[in-house]
Amino acid sequence: HEADAYRTDLMTMTRFVLNEQSKHPESRGDFTILLSHIVLGCKFVCSAVNKAGLAKLIGLAGETNVQGEEQKKLDVLSNEVFVKALVSSGRTCILVSEEDEEAIFVESSKHGKYCVVFDPLDGSSNIDCGVSIGTIFGIYVLNDGKEATLDDVLQPGKNMLAAGYCMYGSSCMFVLTTGSGVHGFTLDPSLGEFILTHPDIKIPKKGKIYSVNEGNAKNWDAPTAKYVEKCKFPTDGSSPKSLRYVGSMVADVHRTLLYGGIFLYPADKKSPNGKLRVLYEVFPMSFLLEQAGGQAFTGKERALDLVPKKIHERSPIFLGSYDDVEEIKALYAAEE
Numbered sequence: 001h002e003a004d005a006y007r008t009d010l011m012t013m014t015r016f017v018l019n020e021q022s023k024h025p026e027s028r029g030d031f032t033i034l035l036s037h038i039v040l041g042c043k044f045v046c047s048a049v050n051k052a053g054l055a056k057l058i059g060l061a062g063e064t065n066v067q068g069e070e071q072k073k074l075d076v077l078s079n080e081v082f083v084k085a086l087v088s089s090g091r092t093c094i095l096v097s098e099e100d101e102e103a104i105f106v107e108s109s110k111h112g113k114y115c116v117v118f119d120p121l122d123g124s125s126n127i128d129c130g131v132s133i134g135t136i137f138g139i140y141v142l143n144d145g146k147e148a149t150l151d152d153v154l155q156p157g158k159n160m161l162a163a164g165y166c167m168y169g170s171s172c173m174f175v176l177t178t179g180s181g182v183h184g185f186t187l188d189p190s191l192g193e194f195i196l197t198h199p200d201i202k203i204p205k206k207g208k209i210y211s212v213n214e215g216n217a218k219n220w221d222a223p224t225a226k227y228v229e230k231c232k233f234p235t236d237g238s239s240p241k242s243l244r245y246v247g248s249m250v251a252d253v254h255r256t257l258l259y260g261g262i263f264l265y266p267a268d269k270k271s272p273n274g275k276l277r278v279l280y281e282v283f284p285m286s287f288l289l290e291q292a293g294g295q296a297f298t299g300k301e302r303a304l305d306l307v308p309k310k311i312h313e314r315s316p317i318f319l320g321s322y323d324d325v326e327e328i329k330a331l332y333a334a335e336e
């Protein structure tokens with residue numbers, strides 16, 4: 001019988017996306033090309049995070065390496081890799097990176113129709129101690145032949161064509177949505193390929209975990225404080241929720257997606273807009289969560305309805321299992 005140790009029919013990410021695209025006869029493979037350049041950036045960061053090529057990378061925390069050369073910080077290096085990979089894809093027109101103050105307008109000879117917003121290496125406080133970090137991205141598309149302006153990225157998240165993240169954790173995982181479900185791929189390091197391991201991820205309808213930086217509790221508003229109190233001291237006879245907080249959005253959202261529960265980065269008195277950035281943190285994660293059957297809420301509205309006015313704008317965010325987000329929505333509604 002066929003108790004094979006090896007699977008022989010490998011669904012790589014490229015094959016998966018090409019399959020998806022064949023459903024749209026008008027597509028010319030541009031998206032596949034763009035995605036393969038994003039994937040290249042992720043593989044580079046993964047390798048650097050794992051300290052492959054140790055000699056070159058040993059000084060990555062901004063120290064000098066054995067040759068006495070100044071080394072670039074990993075987040076700066078990652079940004080350079082992504083920007084160069086995206087520009088050279090020939091498929092982009094505007095790039096917005098957390099690392100760059102201004103948006104990058106791609107020179108006309110390398111122009112394409114996609115606008116990419118991204119955080120090349122998120123979870124900065126976790127980089128130097130080897131805790132999971134990640135890359136987050138979202139993609140908008142320009143109408144054919146249109147001149148790109150900043151307004152093309154200052155769009156609500158619901159207009160995104162695709163979004164995803166790559167988590168550099170105990171394994172390297174790439175999670176993607178193009179608007180038809182959420183699919184997870186795991187890097188097989190021996191092949192250098194992302195293989196479909198988590199097709200059509202659905203988040204549990206209700207979870208048993210909440211995830212928040214409780215050190216900010218002193219400055220929370222009433223609905224957030226009430227919600228977290230209910231997680232710890234439920235009044236409906238249910239068990240208290242567990243608390244898990246890595247402090248890397250990618251890791252905290254990834255766990256929320258797979259196990260269920262809620263992730264919160266609320267507003268507080270010191271940061272009335274919370275901490276996380278709308279374009280390349282809040283929107284991509286909200287898109288993924290909705291596609292997986294969950295919800296994402298800002299404290300005022302559906303997160304994907306928000307219209308950003310600035311590229312580095314922030315917003316409070318509550319995202320996760322459908323029922324858990326319903327609860328926090330009810331608390332904010334009661335406040336009004």
Ligand code: AHM
Binds near residue numbers: 124248249265
């Ligand atoms: P960064 O872009 O500087 O890395 O900040 C974003 C990170 C998120 O990954 C994470 O959810 C959050 O900051 C944690 O913030 P805090 O340390 O305030 O809890």
Ligand code: MG
Binds near residue numbers: 281
């Ligand atoms: Mg970030």
